Amino acid sequence: MRGSFLMIEAAGSRNGGHFARMLITAGYRLTTATSGEAGRAACTRLSPECAVLDLSQDEEGGLNTLQRCLQSHPMTRFLVLTPKDRVDLMSRAMR
DSSP, rough: OOEEEEEEEOOOOTTHHHHHHHHHTTTTTEEEEEEEEEEEEEEEHOOOOOEEEEEEHHHHHHHHHHHHHHHHHHTTTEEEETTTHHHHHHHHHHH
8 A cells, every 4th residue: 555645626526536546546545525624634634645636616725725735744746637728727826
């Protein structure tokens, strides 16, 4: 078993499903969170190696979640999903 993997996406979203299956197959433990608050709590509790954050539902809250998780766990690597037409959002997430 590898480390832990955290998926933060809105309830009912299926955007991260492919990544979840891929990482579970690779041996990661999967934890899901359906809100920024739950995602931040899980990040604090787990110190995950990697996380997928879906910004398509809650942009500002998602950016805040990303920032706060990285402040407390700077070694966590994030894969950030954004709507394809939101280059500005991806740019802000990369800062």
